Amino acid sequence: MKVIEGGVTAPKGFQAAGIFAGIKKDKKDMAMVYSEVPCVVAGTFTTNVVKAAPVKWDQHVVYEVGKASAIVANSGIANACTGEEGYGYCRETAAKTAELLHVSEDQILVASTGVIGRQLPMDKIKGGVEKMIPLLSDAKAAGTLAAESIMTTDTIKKETAIEFTLGGKTVTIGAMSKGSGMIHPNMCTMLAFIMTDVAISRELLQKALSSVVKDTYNMISVDGDTSTNDTALLLANGLAGNPEITEENEDYETFVKALYQVNETLAKTMAGDGEGATALFECKVIHAKSKEEAVILSKSVITSNLTKAAIFGHDANWGRILCALGYSGVQFDPEKVDLYFESAAGKLKIIENGVDTGYSEEEATKILSEKAVTAIADMKMGEASATAWGCDLTYDYVKINADYRS
Structure with a gap:
């Protein structure tokens, strides 16, 4: 497997665009990803x-329709807690996009992120759709936009791509995500859009995504808040020409491994870009009795505010970590636990x-300053292990969230 430059436009047949539509004051705020042929789709x-209106709309497309041609996303307004009007705006966005792309409206996925409770400015949303379609491109720069x-x-864009071989064919997975605050296990204020040109059945695509999410997005936390808008969408258009994966064979396992690598990269990038963060904080629990207990223990450490504050202060206050392990709910002997700190500066x-x-x-202190x-x-x-990712807790986290709406 080879990590390559790019994001959602790296796989064959995918195009993208990103623009300023006027939803936010002065930053780009609308994106589109389009497949030249309909895709099978999976989602979590x-x-x-x-649940925000776009989550409900996408659940309908993923679970009932099972096919998708494009994703339209906006930032600035979450379209959450907006009632029937907000859901209607999802339909209007899909209808406008479908009309211009000449596909069915129930093959258009929508996503929103931003302030809760505000209605979408549909003149700007529809205008943004009209503006983006002529700009759609398979260039790397289009995916970055x-x-x-x-x-x-x-504070940073989040995209990645990987290339590997299935059935003698070169295949690609490319993805992008966003997430910095309101991040907590069981999905977060995060959007993840993963594109692949692999030929695979809808059922196995969903199984692959669901299995990977457990060990990637569900293992990160910034602030303990689980959002209303969390969405991960995986689209596969089959244009790589590999033999279609219809059973859990060697090709399926290779695909899952690659999918994990892509989503782990995005998850770690989101955790490290937590609001106000200065460091990615990773907790590895090893030699636990079971995978379930290892997951609980590792999450307990990275969600501890006292531990996160100690990481910010580069303070080896190990008592906070042992304490977080102790209140996790897992039974263990504290007089058998070993604890290490590790970074680029040593172990x-x-x-x-x-x-x-x-x-x-x-x-x-030197190790904790990385x-x-x-x-x-x-x-x-025992022999079980798990890894969770978070970040330090800084003064800036409070500053950012004290005036988020202004």
Whole structure:
């Protein structure tokens, strides 16, 4: 497998566009991704009881229609808590897009991110659709523009692509996402759009996405808030010409492995770009009794505000990590736990069998001062492991969210 430059336009047959439509004051705010032929589609969505109108629309397309030709996304306004009017605007957006692309409106997916409670300015949305369609391109730059156009408080665009071989054919997965705040396991204020030219059945496409999401997007957290708009969409148009994957064979396993790599990259990028963050904070739990317990333990650490604050301060306050493991709900012997800190600056054992090792505070601070920091907790209970990703908690997180609407 080879990581290549690009994003959603990297696979064969996909085009994209990104523009300023006037929804936001002065930043690009609408994106479109289009496939030259209809795709089979899979999706996963927020677990929040309060679901935005575009989530409901996309669930209809994914679960009942099963085919999609394009995605239209806007940033700035979430179209959440907008009632029947908001759902109607999803239909209007889809209808306008379908009319101009000459496809069925129930093959148009829509997505929104931004402030909750406001209605979409449909004159700007429809105008944006009209403006984007002539700009659709399979160029790498077009994919980048689309990735930039779905950003809200994100500080960097998030896109990636990977190339590999199936059945003697070169195939590609390309993706983009957004997410910086309101990020918490069980999907987050995140949008992820993944495109592939692989030929695969709809049923296995959904199974692959659902399995990968558990270990990628559902293992990140920035602030403990689960959004109303979380959406991950996976479209496959089959233009690579590989033998269609219709059973869980070697080709399917290769596809899942590649899909995992793409989504892990996006998930880690979102966690590291958490609002106000200065560092990606990773927690690896090893030698746990079960995968389920490893997941619970690792998430407990990266969601601990006290631990996140310590990471921001480059403070090896390991008691906060042991405490977070302890209130996770998993039973373990704290007097058997080893804990390490690791980064590009080195690796250091902080506690052994639950007791301080007498480590160098200076060395620990050096390790914790890197842009990516990992805590490794060895539970010494079994062979299971899990990794969760978060970020440090900074002054700027409060500043950003204190005036988010202004």
